[in-house]
Amino acid sequence: MRAKRSKKYRKLMHQYELTFGFHEPYQVLVDSNFLRAVHQFKMDLIPALERTLQGKAKPLLSKCSLAAIMAAQPINPKTNKPYRPYHLPPPTELPLRHCSHNDDDTPIDEVECLLSLICPNTDTMRNKEHYILATAEPVPLPQDDVNSDNPKQRRQAEALMKERSEKAVALRSGARAVPGVPIIYVKRSVMVLEPFSIPSEKVRLGVEKSKFKVGMEAALDVVNNLKRKREDEEDGPSTSARDRTAKKAKAPNPLSMKKPKRREKQKPEEQGKKKDKKPEPDSRDEGTQDNAADAEGEQSGKKKRKRKHKSSKSGNAVESADGAVSNEVHSAGDD
Numbered sequence: 001m002r003a004k005r006s007k008k009y010r011k012l013m014h015q016y017e018l019t020f021g022f023h024e025p026y027q028v029l030v031d032s033n034f035l036r037a038v039h040q041f042k043m044d045l046i047p048a049l050e051r052t053l054q055g056k057a058k059p060l061l062s063k064c065s066l067a068a069i070m071a072a073q074p075i076n077p078k079t080n081k082p083y084r085p086y087h088l089p090p091p092t093e094l095p096l097r098h099c100s101h102n103d104d105d106t107p108i109d110e111v112e113c114l115l116s117l118i119c120p121n122t123d124t125m126r127n128k129e130h131y132i133l134a135t136a137e138p139v140p141l142p143q144d145d146v147n148s149d150n151p152k153q154r155r156q157a158e159a160l161m162k163e164r165s166e167k168a169v170a171l172r173s174g175a176r177a178v179p180g181v182p183i184i185y186v187k188r189s190v191m192v193l194e195p196f197s198i199p200s201e202k203v204r205l206g207v208e209k210s211k212f213k214v215g216m217e218a219a220l221d222v223v224n225n226l227k228r229k230r231e232d233e234e235d236g237p238s239t240s241a242r243d244r245t246a247k248k249a250k251a252p253n254p255l256s257m258k259k260p261k262r263r264e265k266q267k268p269e270e271q272g273k274k275k276d277k278k279p280e281p282d283s284r285d286e287g288t289q290d291n292a293a294d295a296e297g298e299q300s301g302k303k304k305r306k307r308k309h310k311s312s313k314s315g316n317a318v319e320s321a322d323g324a325v326s327n328e329v330h331s332a333g334d335d
């Protein structure tokens with residue numbers, strides 16, 4: 001595995017540890033498709049899992065997955081029992097995860113079994129046991145006649161494959177719906193760790209809301225500081241000093257006045273101020289007006305944010321508008 005990918009997976013598992021309380025050794029529920037793929041592509045079960053998860057892994061096979069594997073095996077006519085599957089590792093390497101879904105312990109559908117182990121309660125939607133799901137794209141079984149000359153047999157085999165694919169898709173989308181379920185997936189001989197699902201990402205953002213907000217404010221500060229620095233360099237110190245005075249004079253207005261009023265009132269007022277301060281030749285004056293226009297542009301940016309504050313009363317919008325306002329106050333204080 002390339003260094004870049006292993007670093008990415010290590011970070012991802014670290015996120016699962018922080019957000020959902022995962023810890024080594026990771027418990028990995030492997031399904032029948034996964035075991036077939038691992039065998040077909042000549043991977044070693046535990047080393048491959050540990051490379052992907054960047055940590056110790058403990059694979060487990062549910063009783064219903066075992067039943068599915070055995071049910072798909074051809075029967076040995078001599079013993080009248082299924083052939084031992086080559087892709088089934090010994091219990092020392094892959095212990096059985098006992099599951100009981102009914103009174104007489106009869107196995108149920110593999111996908112249903114795995115989803116119920118991952119999420120025992122659909123009201124709380126929690127992966128309580130911190131399971132990782134390892135699955136794969138289904139591959140045709142040896143006894144599947146997908147290339148058969150008999151059209152009926154071929155159609156049957158194709159229908160079976162289609163069903164398996166649909167179930168594999170359902171398993172993964174079901175697992176993705178539960179926050180905090182890492183999914184390992186084998187497709188065309190590559191074993192990948194899927195990125196955070198949307199529900200996982202939502203929980204992660206919820207858990208780290210304060211961190212996220214601080215990070216956002218810090219990023220905005222950096223951007224604002226860079227912007228100010230660039231303006232100072234472009235305009236020279238005297239112009240920027242004047243810009244700051246102009247900003248200060250405007251500062252109380254955006255919070256207390258309506259946008260059209262302010263535009264009408266301030267433009268002449270501001271231009272008057274600048275002319276009062278420094279009577280300059282025409283060419284220079286144009287430059288000043290450009291600066292004023294720039295300042296106006298900035299103002300309209302602020303106005304937009306304020307308009308949002310007024311028009312939408314939703315919690316989020318108010319929060320972001322508040323953030324913008326406090327940012328303004330902060331930058332004014334800096335000046």
Ligand SMILES: [Zn+2]
Nearest residue numbers: 062064099113
């Ligand atoms: Zn089961």
